Amino acid sequence: MKVLVVGQGGREHTLVWKLARCPGVEKVFCAPGNAGTAVDGENVNIASDDLGRLMSFAKHNDIDLTVVGPEVPLVAGIVDEFKSHGLKIFGPTRAAARLEGSKAFSKEIMKKAGVPTAASKSFTRLEEAHAYLDALEDVAVVVKADGLAAGKGVHVCRNCTEGKAAATKMLQDDLFGTAGQTIVIEEFLDGHEASILAIVDGDTIIPLETSQDHKRAFDGDQGPNTGGMGAYSPAPLVTDEIMDEIIRRILVPTIHTMRVEGHPFSGVLYAGLMLTAQGPKVIEYNVRFGDPEAQAVLIRLKTDLAQILSLAASGRLAELEGLEWDERPAVCVVMASDGYPGSYAKGKVISGVDEADRLTETKVFHAGTTGKDMQVLTDGGRVLGVTAMGDSIAAAKQSAYRAVDQISWDGAWNRSDISDKA
Numbered sequence: 265m266k267v268l269v270v271g272q273g274g275r276e277h278t279l280v281w282k283l284a285r286c287p288g289v290e291k292v293f294c295a296p297g298n299a300g301t302a303v304d305g306e307n308v309n310i311a312s313d314d315l316g317r318l319m320s321f322a323k324h325n326d327i328d329l330t331v332v333g334p335e336v337p338l339v340a341g342i343v344d345e346f347k348s349h350g351l352k353i354f355g356p357t358r359a360a361a362r363l364e365g366s367k368a369f370s371k372e373i374m375k376k377a378g379v380p381t382a383a384s385k386s387f388t389r390l391e392e393a394h395a396y397l398d399a400l401e402d403v404a405v406v407v408k409a410d411g412l413a414a415g416k417g418v419h420v421c422r423n424c425t426e427g428k429a430a431a432t433k434m435l436q437d438d439l440f441g442t443a444g445q446t447i448v449i450e451e452f453l454d455g456h457e458a459s460i461l462a463i464v465d466g467d468t469i470i471p472l473e474t475s476q477d478h479k480r481a482f483d484g485d486q487g488p489n490t491g492g493m494g495a496y497s498p499a500p501l502v503t504d505e506i507m508d509e510i511i512r513r514i515l516v517p518t519i520h521t522m523r524v525e526g527h528p529f530s531g532v533l534y535a536g537l538m539l540t541a542q543g544p545k546v547i548e549y550n551v552r553f554g555d556p557e558a559q560a561v562l563i564r565l566k567t568d569l570a571q572i573l574s575l576a577a578s579g580r581l582a583e584l585e586g587l588e589w590d591e592r593p594a595v596c597v598v599m600a601s602d603g604y605p606g607s608y609a610k611g612k613v614i615s616g617v618d619e620a621d622r623l624t625e626t627k628v629f630h631a632g633t634t635g636k637d638m639q640v641l642t643d644g645g646r647v648l649g650v651t652a653m654g655d656s657i658a659a660a661k662q663s664a665y666r667a668v669d670q671i672s673w674d675g676a677w678n679r680s681d682i683s684d685k686a
């Protein structure tokens with residue numbers, strides 16, 4: 265089987281690495297890929313949102329399965345395009361990808377499905393948003409841009425004054441362009457966060473092992489929000505009982521409602537959850553693997569990933585007899601460029617990756633890297649996801665940081681407390 269992975273981050277390197285190790289897989293391409301996917305697979309110089317060229321590549325190279333990493337091509341309809349040309353692709357259709365592409369749509373589905381989530385209301389007019397906020401007691405609220413905003417569209421506000429300022433920035437000052445022309449104002453949820461990823465084929469749902477991301481830039485969850493500075497799996501906070509509740513009250517009704525509404529969901533359903541005193545509630549849905557959650561979760565997967573994704577893409581997930589996991593926990597530490605999540609320099613020479621990779625049970629997943637003249641250079645904000653397994657979370661953490669210590673470039677930094685929350 266020949267596989268094409270679309271994207272260029274740490275999640276995509278993880279997918280390429282894992283898929284390349286599946287017995288039925290003869291070759292893995294990655295478009296556009298990074299310096300890591302060039303080693304574990306073969307890079308193709310096509311941007312992840314160039315749907316036309318991706319499709320033409322898949323056709324002319326007899327690709328048997330395409331796996332899409334990022335949300336942008338999914339929301340743009342890459343799955344509909346590929347399918348209409350008879351190409352097999354893993355991911356949700358454009359209509360189903362609205363679960364991530366439109367927070368208002370996502371809330372609507374949750375409401376219809378009776379899924380526990382923060383109480384919320386959508387607005388397109390600033391006066392109405394302000395009036396709504398004025399009428400609330402002076403409580404914390406969260407203001408969100410409806411559309412995709414590269415992880416920056418959420419403002420957690422301590423009170424209604426801050427909420428009104430955020431609403432003004434989005435609805436009046438066009439902070440997020442069209443993505444912020446509709447906003448969702450919602451109740452602030454208190455608790456611990458967990459990420460639940462499930463493989464879905466429209467009908468059958470197979471949850472993956474649990475994980476927890478670290479969204480804030482600095483130790484102790486301080487600083488600005490990022491794409492994720494590290495992750496570990498499993499998340500011990502999600503007990504078997506809580507997982508049962510998540511499946512019963514969140515995953516099943518959501519997938520059922522998507523089908524009833526005429527947009528059956530196939531792909532990865534990623535539920536970002538808050539574990540509150542009243543039980544798990546959905547913060548948001550994504551329609552793809554999490555990054556860096558994928559690194560910590562998939563390194564533990566023993567079942568053939570190509571087979572799982574291929575069955576899901578064919579609506580035949582029910583044929584799979586459950587998943588097999590390495591019981592050992594995994595920790596992924598993201599190494600980033602100085603300045604991230606703001607602006608940062610590119611092109612710094614990275615050293616020590618091979619040494620780190622040689623450590624046992626350790627894998628360095630590339631994210632923002634590029635290869636040039638036999639060197640690996642930084643090419644993004646999140647540069648590497650240094651991932652290790654161990655007999656305990658503490659042991660996995662120690663191994664991951666031992667590997668981090670091998671790696672350096674001018675301006676490299678990372679959090680030093682990934683997995684401490686466990």
Ligand code: AMP
Nearest residue numbers: 382406415418450451452453479547548
């Ligand atoms: P998102 O981009 O939707 O993942 O949101 C970014 C972060 O904002 C989440 O990981 C949470 O930490 C926080 N957040 C979003 N919605 C809420 C909420 N309703 N209550 C509390 N925190 C929230």
Ligand code: GLY
Nearest residue numbers: 491492554555556
């Ligand atoms: N790690 C958060 C995300 O993938 O959206």
